[in-house]
Amino acid sequence: MNLADYKGVLVYIEQRDGEIQKVSLELLGKGKELAEKLGEKLSAVVLGHNIKALANELIYHGAEKVITVDHEVLKNFTNEPYTKALTAVINNEKPAIVLVGATSIGRDIAPRVSARIHTGLTADCTSLDIDDETRNLMMTRPAFGGNIMATIICPDHRPQMSTVRPGVMLKLERNTSNTGDVIDFDADLNAQDLNVEVLEIVKEDHKKVNIEDAKVLVSAGRGIGSKENMSPLYDLADELKGEVSGSRAVIDNAWLDKDRQVGQTGKTVRPDLYFACGISGAIQHIAGMEESELIIAINKNPDAPIFEVADLGIVGDVAKVLPLLTEELKKSKKEQ
Numbered sequence: 001m002n003l004a005d006y007k008g009v010l011v012y013i014e015q016r017d018g019e020i021q022k023v024s025l026e027l028l029g030k031g032k033e034l035a036e037k038l039g040e041k042l043s044a045v046v047l048g049h050n051i052k053a054l055a056n057e058l059i060y061h062g063a064e065k066v067i068t069v070d071h072e073v074l075k076n077f078t079n080e081p082y083t084k085a086l087t088a089v090i091n092n093e094k095p096a097i098v099l100v101g102a103t104s105i106g107r108d109i110a111p112r113v114s115a116r117i118h119t120g121l122t123a124d125c126t127s128l129d130i131d132d133e134t135r136n137l138m139m140t141r142p143a144f145g146g147n148i149m150a151t152i153i154c155p156d157h158r159p160q161m162s163t164v165r166p167g168v169m170l171k172l173e174r175n176t177s178n179t180g181d182v183i184d185f186d187a188d189l190n191a192q193d194l195n196v197e198v199l200e201i202v203k204e205d206h207k208k209v210n211i212e213d214a215k216v217l218v219s220a221g222r223g224i225g226s227k228e229n230m231s232p233l234y235d236l237a238d239e240l241k242g243e244v245s246g247s248r249a250v251i252d253n254a255w256l257d258k259d260r261q262v263g264q265t266g267k268t269v270r271p272d273l274y275f276a277c278g279i280s281g282a283i284q285h286i287a288g289m290e291e292s293e294l295i296i297a298i299n300k301n302p303d304a305p306i307f308e309v310a311d312l313g314i315v316g317d318v319a320k321v322l323p324l325l326t327e328e329l330k331k332s333k334k335e336q
């Protein structure tokens with residue numbers, strides 16, 4: 001393998017029902033930074049059926065080149081045709097770096113592709129950078145249960161592949177004056193590639209919250225004590241037009257649904273305001289919320305590690321502090 005043949009950054013764009021997923025735009029933001037450091041191009045690849053219209057949006061978010069693979073067999077996500085198409089695009093484009101969102105689809109397709117092209121893959125990266133000397137991609141992620149941060153390189157193979165969870169990177173401002181090339185790629189797909197037949201798609205009927213999009217999060221920890229004690233958190237979240245989230249202890253106790261878990265095995269969030277209520281501040285929790293703009297921690301233990309990352313700390317019983325806080329907010333709103 002001649003490493004010098006591989007150039008540029010390629011972002012796999014995940015679309016669902018023709019809608020570009022936020023993580024893909026975030027990866028375009030990071031990809032642009034990496035491509036600029038290398039002095040090379042940022043490309044995007046989007047797979048699906050009737051998806052060509054998405055190309056402009058990707059250019060507005062930083063892609064200089066968009067490769068579309070538009071075929072009937074890509075109408076619904078199934079791993080074999082998608083793996084075949086992405087592998088073909090990578091073999092043709094020869095990018096130095098490939099970035100994929102660590103969603104259920106990304107986690108399915110990225111390892112399959114990396115195995116087919118005989119390269120390495122670092123999953124769930126929390127930071128990506130270029131080594132000034134070697135120009136290798138430095139892929140950092142928590143390891144050993146989050147106790148250390150490991151920086152991993154892939155020095156002998158290309159492309160260097162990485163998955164990144166939603167909410168970790170920042171997307172660029174949409175710029176409609178950006179221009180770029182759009183290429184329709186023929187990945188030699190046919191009906192035989194479909195080894196799975198999708199008979200029916202059943203959408204989840206409950207409203208799925210996306211805590212990654214919330215500006216305010218009121219987050220519960222084991223210190224709340226029970227599901228019945230959760231109502232002061234909902235009151236505060238309502239008052240601030242925010243959402244309620246929680247630590248893994250809360251999810252494990254079934255006080256909240258899994259899609260509201262913050263942390264290493266939950267979601268990475270960066271709201272304007274994050275309330276940590278009765279959360280101790282384990283490293284696996286901090287990893288998912290430390291980038292929040294303002295962190296307010298309420299904990300009855302003055303030595304709780306959460307106070308080390310908090311901007312404001314209240315030492316006290318959540319059951320007493322939260323209703324007082326909501327009361328004061330209501331009062332100040334009335335006075336305005």
Ligand SMILES: Cc1cc2nc3c(=O)[nH]c(=O)nc-3n(C[C@H](O)[C@H](O)[C@H](O)COP(=O)(O)OP(=O)(O)OC[C@H]3O[C@@H](n4cnc5c(N)ncnc54)[C@H](O)[C@@H]3O)c2cc1C
Pocket residue numbers: 145146220221222223224246247248249250261262263264265266267277278279280281282283284285288298299300301304316317318319
């Ligand atoms: C591989 C791995 C992955 C993990 N992933 C995650 C993850 O994604 N997210 C996550 O959150 N955790 C994760 N964990 C678990 C993590 O290590 C902690 O166990 C968990 O975060 C603890 O949750 P907690 O802070 O709510 O509970 P605890 O650690 O039990 O803390 C409860 C806190 O509440 C305080 N408290 C008690 N009563 C009150 C009161 N009345 N008023 C005020 N404060 C009170 C206590 O002082 C204490 O600080 C993971 C662990 C592993 C090994």
